[in-house]
Amino acid sequence: MRNRVVITGLGVVAPNAVGVPAFSAAIQEGCSGITFQPDLADLKFSCQVGGIPPITEAIKRQYFSDLQIHQLNSSGIVYGVIAGMEAWKNADLPIASEQPDWDTGIVFGTGMLGVDKFREAIYKVDQGQVRRLGSTVVTQTMTSGVSAYLGGMLGCGNQLTANSSACATGTEALLIAYERIVTGSAKRMLAGSCSDHGPYIWGGFDAMRVLPYQYNQTPEKASRPMSATASGFVPGSGAGAMVLESLESALERSAPIYAEVLGGHVNSGGQRGGGSMTAPNATAVQRCIQKALEQASVQPAEIDVIDGHLTATTKDPDEVIGWANALGRNGDSFPIINSLKSMIGHCLSAAGSIECVAAVLELHEGFIYPSLNCEDVHPGVATIIAPNKIPQQVIHKNVQVIAKANFGFGDVNACIILKKYHP
Structure with missing residues (x-):
């Protein structure tokens, strides 16, 4: 058990x-x-x-x-x-x-x-x-x-x-x-x-x-x-x-x-298939997300919010494409997505834990924090998701399930699925 x-x-x-x-x-x-x-x-x-x-x-x-x-x-x-x-x-x-x-x-x-x-x-x-x-x-x-x-x-x-x-x-x-x-x-x-x-x-x-x-x-x-x-x-x-x-x-x-922590997954792209010391293997990213959902017994349609890794580099559109492919959701069906790095920068090895605290607060207190400085959405992102999926201001909403992921140097990935606790 x-x-x-x-x-x-x-x-x-x-x-x-x-x-x-x-x-x-x-x-x-x-x-x-x-x-x-x-x-x-x-x-x-x-x-x-x-x-x-x-x-x-x-x-x-x-x-x-x-x-x-x-x-x-x-x-x-x-x-x-x-x-x-x-x-x-x-x-x-x-x-x-x-x-x-x-x-x-x-x-x-x-x-x-x-x-x-x-x-x-x-x-x-x-x-x-x-x-x-x-x-x-x-x-x-x-x-x-x-x-x-x-x-x-x-x-x-x-x-x-x-x-x-x-x-x-x-x-x-x-x-x-x-x-x-x-x-x-x-x-x-x-x-x-x-x-x-x-x-x-x-x-x-x-x-x-x-x-x-x-x-x-x-x-x-x-x-x-x-x-x-x-x-x-x-x-x-x-x-x-x-x-x-x-x-x-x-x-x-x-x-x-x-x-509640429902589950998650960690993996590596092995620096193969387009992955390198500084760039993720796209297949490994998608696999990490899908395996996290599988372990958590969560369907892609149940994800309300994606708290992305999203570092403000040229890899952001690739990450959004990875989420869309892993979840089988795009356009209006894509979840709301945000990046805490817009407010605090990339805290390197502390990024995942600080961002996970933010995700838990979203679930517990019922809000979705804004993703700053995205008034000009990247064309590579805009072709995948609807513009209203990136919040410019706080949204007060009863959020149920959040997917949080981070992707690091060395082609390593981690994704965790968090859920609002119901007694």
């Missing part, structure tokens, strides 16, 4: 808001978190805009001691811990005291963690100052650093791990947690992902010329998913987190339930 899985806690650190209530308000209002970054201009980046969460020292002190704040160079760990702790509190869960909580685990993914700490370590080692590196270099730079921090803060005694699959990391983390609960290996899992910010993370993308440079004076216009004038993705950072729990466990403790 497979357990039903529900979401009982949410946490988010995004470029346009920190904390779930503020984030929900921001995405409904179409509030952009993309701003001009002077340090990128000083370093002669072509793209000088980005999305960095508004984390204050006061917010940090709610989660870290003064010593920890002094030692922490990794913004990813800060973001991940804040989002994870908010999700835990949001789920009304206690913190383990004497013994570990054997029923609860953590899977928290990332891409590159602690690059600034690496830079500091390289300089000190090259200068012969290895003994002055400090005691936190390893924990700030290991991939499982956020899981380790959260595991110690919460006392989780089940599986504690991290995953890394480029832009698909966050959605994949949720599916790893889902599978562990479905099979009875855990009652609860704290799942999410995070990404650092800054020139050492974003420089490679600027060098690849996949970031926009025309909007340095109008940063809120820079991220333009599905637009004819899209010219690249805007880099962002942050973290998203969710508590996934068996329905039986959630009901036993009268936990808040925000949505």
Whole structure:
């Protein structure tokens, strides 16, 4: 017997808001978190805009001691811990005291963690100052650093791990947690992902010329998913987190339930059939969506909203075609589709988890957030779907089923099917 899985806690650190209530308000209002970054201009980046969460020292002190704040160079760990702790509190869960909580685990993914700490370590080692590196270099730079921090803060005694699959990391983390609960290996899992910010993370993308440079004076216009004038993705950072729990466990403790996870799928295109390190195999994308529907026992006609990956690159029309082919729906029959990246940019390894939090809020609170900067729909998109399928303003509507997917470097894909919970 497979357990039903529900979401009982949410946490988010995004470029346009920190904390779930503020984030929900921001995405409904179409509030952009993309701003001009002077340090990128000083370093002669072509793209000088980005999305960095508004984390204050006061917010940090709610989660870290003064010593920890002094030692922490990794913004990813800060973001991940804040989002994870908010999700835990949001789920009304206690913190383990004497013994570990054997029923609860953590899977928290990332891409590159602690690059600034690496830079500091390289300089000190090259200068012969290895003994002055400090005691936190390893924990700030290991991939499982956020899981380790959260595991110690919460006392989780089940599986504690991290995953890394480029832009698909966050959605994949949720599916790893889902599978562990479905099979009875855990009652609860704290799942999410995070990404650092800054020139050492974003420089490679600027060098690849996949970031926009025309909007340095109008940063809120820079991220333009599905637009004819899209010219690249805007880099962002942050973290998203969710508590996934068996329905039986959630009901036993009268936990808040925000949505149900029906299933999902992860796969790879193998960098064959048109797929490459930076481009998805179209057949693999369609197969991922279709297998997710199959595992979730959902028919294509039941999908109300697609929360797309949609990065504001030349691949957006290909993604829309992939959804249309996978669902067998186009024109007026195509679901409503949006992209959170229009407000917060592409948060890299944190993208999937932040966007999944947004999707859950759409289900729980009954709205569809707008997809900004798409007043000029790309011709390749307009030939597939009706113009009214891309919301320009918030739509207040009782949404039942959302398909959320992310597709990442390395030709990797993840798709999850979320449903409004009905007692």
